Amino acid sequence: MSKTALITGGSGGIGKQTAIHLAKEGYRVIITGRSHLSCTNAIIEIIKQSNNPNVDFIVSDFNSLKSIKALADEYLSKYNHLDILINNVGILKETKEFTDDGLEKNFAINVMAPYLLSKLLFNLLSTSKLGKIITLSGGVHPTEINFNNLQAEKSYLGIVTYSHSKLVMMTLMIAFGKTIIHPNIKSNICYPGQASTSMTRALTPKMFPWIFRLAFPILKYVNRIDKNNPDKSAQKASRSSIFLALNPNAEQLHNSYINYKCKNVKLPNAVTDFHNQHQITIYANKIIKDKLGIDINNLK
Numbered sequence: 001m002s003k004t005a006l007i008t009g010g011s012g013g014i015g016k017q018t019a020i021h022l023a024k025e026g027y028r029v030i031i032t033g034r035s036h037l038s039c040t041n042a043i044i045e046i047i048k049q050s051n052n053p054n055v056d057f058i059v060s061d062f063n064s065l066k067s068i069k070a071l072a073d074e075y076l077s078k079y080n081h082l083d084i085l086i087n088n089v090g091i092l093k094e095t096k097e098f099t100d101d102g103l104e105k106n107f108a109i110n111v112m113a114p115y116l117l118s119k120l121l122f123n124l125l126s127t128s129k130l131g132k133i134i135t136l137s138g139g140v141h142p143t144e145i146n147f148n149n150l151q152a153e154k155s156y157l158g159i160v161t162y163s164h165s166k167l168v169m170m171t172l173m174i175a176f177g178k179t180i181i182h183p184n185i186k187s188n189i190c191y192p193g194q195a196s197t198s199m200t201r202a203l204t205p206k207m208f209p210w211i212f213r214l215a216f217p218i219l220k221y222v223n224r225i226d227k228n229n230p231d232k233s234a235q236k237a238s239r240s241s242i243f244l245a246l247n248p249n250a251e252q253l254h255n256s257y258i259n260y261k262c263k264n265v266k267l268p269n270a271v272t273d274f275h276n277q278h279q280i281t282i283y284a285n286k287i288i289k290d291k292l293g294i295d296i297n298n299l300k
Contacts, residue, residue, distance in 0.1 A: 002028040002054060004081045005245065008117070009033070009089030011042040011057070014136070014192055017238040018086060018245070023050035025246060030079065032071060032089065034061045062089055062109050064100040065116060065291045072120035083128045084245050085121055087114030087135040090166075096156040101291050104151035106165040115172050115284055118187070119296050126182050130251060133187040134244045135173050137257075139163030145171065145270050147279060167270060170257070172284055174267065175277035177255035186254045189267075190240035193260025 005022050009015040010031025023029045023046050031046070033039035039057035046055045058078075060071040075082070091109040099108045114135045125131030140163050148154055150168060152161050170189055177187040243262040244250045250258075257267045270276055288296045 002026060003083040004028045004030070004079065005084040005086060006030045006075060006082060006121070007032070007086040007088055008060075008062075008113070010086075011038040013234050014237045014241065015086070015088040016042055016046065017234045018088065018241045019046050019055070020049045021238065021242050022084075022245060023047070023052040023055055026052065027084075028054040028056075030056045030058060030075070032058050032060045032062075035059060062091075062113050065103075065108070065112065065288065066101065068113055068116050069120065069292060069294075072117060075121065076124065080124075081128070082121060082124045082131065084132045084134065085118060085125060086241055086245065087117065087133070088241065089113060090136065090138060090162075092158060092162040094158050096152055096161075103287070103291075106161050107151045107168070110162070110165040111169045111172060112284060112287065114169060115176060116288060116296070118173075118176065119299065122185070123299070125185055128184060131182075131185040132245060133173075133185065134241055135169065135187070135189050136241065137166045137170055137189050137191045139166045141167045141170075141268050141270075143268070143270060145276050145280070150283065167268065168280060170267065170271045171273075171276050172280045174255055174271055175281045178277070180254070186251070188244050188250070188253050188256045188258060190244055190258040191260055192237035192240055 003026070005027045007015050007019050007022075007029065010019045010029070011033030015031065019029045019031050019042075029046065029052075031039060031042060033042060036059055039059055043055045043057055047053055058071055058074050060067055062068060089109065091105050093105060097105045099105055103112065118133050125133065139159065142164055145168055146164065149164070173187065173189060180187060237260065240258045240260055240262055244253070244258055247262075253264065256264050259265045285296050288294055
């Protein structure tokens with residue numbers, strides 16, 4: 001049986017480059033994307049570049065917790081094996097937006113989605129010889145978690161809100177990792193570094209604090225597209241995900257943080273703080289209970 005990987009947001013950018021690499025290694029790869037068209041175009045390219053026809057997709061827009069539950073349900077109904085879950089999908093918006101169930105989108109997609117999906121697919125992952133959960137971070141992490149602004153209740157500013165949500169995600173996933181006692185499952189976080197993706201190409205000056213807006217042209221230049229190889233920087237940014245997925249040196253890593261150079265580095269203090277982990281976990285579990293009626297800690 002081929003090893004199987006599910007990559008969220010695999011229809012473009014870093015996710016697609018990760019999918020191509022895993023497909024080249026002989027993995028059966030399932031990606032998610034927001035539309036049938038984007039997924040179809042992506043798997044045509046993945047198959048062409050990898051020469052591996054064992055590529056499939058599930059359409060999911062991550063616009064509600066119900067859509068994430070539906071994604072997990074569809075995966076479980078179609079496939080009976082999972083070795084690697086790569087929580088790659090993320091969102092960064094200029095203005096504050098909400099999902100269908102009323103959650104602020106950065107919090108819903110960057111924080112809740114990887115946690116909920118990992119929980120829902122955990123039992124299937126546990127049947128793998130070595131199940132891996134890999135979650136991508138991003139942004140410039142603040143030093144503290146603002147519990148009064150978890151869903152931008154007090155303030156919203158594109159890159160700041162995005163970066164804060166990624167810090168919260170790391171805290172939640174590290175707390176989740178501490179509960180994993182199954183010897184066959186490893187959960188880790190990686191940082192991809194700079195990349196030219198649809199998300200970074202959509203950056204606008206309004207997403208940054210005033211002091212940084214003068215440097216915006218420089219930022220856009222750093223994230224420019226190489227006209228001869230538009231996927232070049234996304235390929236580079238996929239290295240940390242691929243390292244955790246495939247490198248034998250990563251097989252024993254658990255609750256670790258891998259940087260864009262594929263080095264195991266220290267987690268931010270806010271992430272390792274027990275109080276932060278406890279509070280975020282309670283908050284996330286309550287949202288899942290309220291929105292889905294699921295006690296996430298007692299799944300069958």
